[in-house]
Amino acid sequence: MKATVTGSLGNISRVLIERLVASGHEIKVISSDSGKAKEIEKLGAVPLTGSLTDAEFVSRSFEDADAVYTMVPPDFSVPDYYDFADQIHQNYVRAIEQHNIRYAVNLSSIGVAVAGIAPLSRYYNLEQRLNGVTGLNVVHLRPAMFYTNFYGGLGPAKHQGIIGHNVGGTVDLLMTHPADIADAAFSFLNSLSFSGQQIEYVISDIRNGNGIAEMLGSAIDKPLNWVEFPDDALLAGLLQNGFSQDAAENLIVNAGKAIREGLFDEFKKDQYGVSGSRKFPGFAKEFAMAYQFPG
Template identity: 40%
Template sequence: MKIVLTGSLGHIGRPLTQQLAAKGHRVTVISSRQEKREEIEALGALAAIGSLTDSHFVTTAFAGADAVYCMIPPDFGQADQVAYYQSLGRIYAQAIQQAGVKRVVHLSSYGAHLPSGTGFISGSYAVEQELNAIPGIELTHIRPTFFYYNLLHFIPMIRTAGFIGAVYGGSDRLTMVDPEDIASAIAEAMQTPERTERVRYVASDDRTCNEVAAVLGQAIGMPELEWQTLTPEQVLAGLIAHGMPQNAAENLVELGLALHTGKLREDYDQQVAVTGSISLDAYAPVFARAFRSK
């Protein structure tokens, strides 16, 4: 198969490229950075260097592809996060139709069943709607849960305050996933279009925030580590104080509240998810190494 991947060689893109190239597929990786070309080619793929905001470039890159993988690269600098998602979603939809692509796998998120009230994930809902409107394609939305590496953002807080704190915590359930497990689910979906599912959830582990704190605390030598629930006002003020733009900070707080209330996972809990192989206990040493190196 000729497969085109967006997302460059990020947390998901690198293992996804490796898996598909190893299976003998002709893989093209889109990246905005010219210096990534050599690295992409070293993995056995072709590099297409350009901007995802350039509709002509994206259409040209998609031309002749049997399948494409579409994701929206995070950009906290955007003044309106949802509008940013919508803009790239429209470019993808246009390119898919003009290039005649028939198999599309889109990286969405759990919570994308809701049009609002989920922060950034409202953007994933919007992109899903754009792609759902394309006639005659085989489409799967991959909806991963909370990425393990997002736990790394709590390291400065643990160092300075001695606890983890967010608008969610305590007994709130946190369903987590490793990017390699996501990559495996995407690769499987791209190679088996006859098993097309419109939505496929991916998760690696499911714990309460208290349980997450206990596992991470044990790994870093702080067995009494707690995960405290903070007020939205406390979290918003902290994010802005650390330089995050207002819109991005408000979206993160809204997202956290959706996790706290359970709204984020309400559809996930009704489905059968693809279960990954990398548990929280397996991820904990990675967290510990990062904690000790920072």
């Protein structure tokens, strides 16, 4: 199989590339960073350097592919993330139709299930455009909050002994390890046995904030307290760290509000369950390794 993978060498795509190459597939990898080219080649894949907002580049990158793995890069500094994501998906659709590609695995989000409902009124539905492509067999992977988001809390953990979000410590959080997403993507791309339009929820664990703080604190051998940040304080912190107002409000702050309001409670029930194999205590060890670095 020939496949084009987006996402450069991110937490999901790197694992996916390695597994696809090891299984004998011919893989091209899109990256906006030319400095990643040699590393991509070392993995046995072909690097393609350019921007996903460039329709002609995307079209050339999808040429001759039997299947594609699509995602929107987490560039949260763009002024309007909704328009940014929409432009990329328009380019995906155009390229898929031009080259008559019949299989796609798309990184979506559990948030899509409640997109358009306040407070997620501006949450972008990553699935609609691909579902409109005639003859395309597509699987939408819907993960929850990434474990790796907690790396953003390394500073407060080190210097203040806290970790948190704009939800209370007793609220259960649906979470996903990026490698579990890569495993799911690989299972579909390796066989290309899916048809029509499918949704695959990828949830690795469900823990509340207090439990998360306890596990991370145990891993770094330092007590941590879970803090429920006020919405305006969380927003200010995100803006200070380079997020655009649009991305900070609609993807982070409002997602926390949606959790508080119970919009995701339905997905904690048995019919969805926990499908990922990597539980949070295992990630706590990864967090502890990152904690050792200066900063």
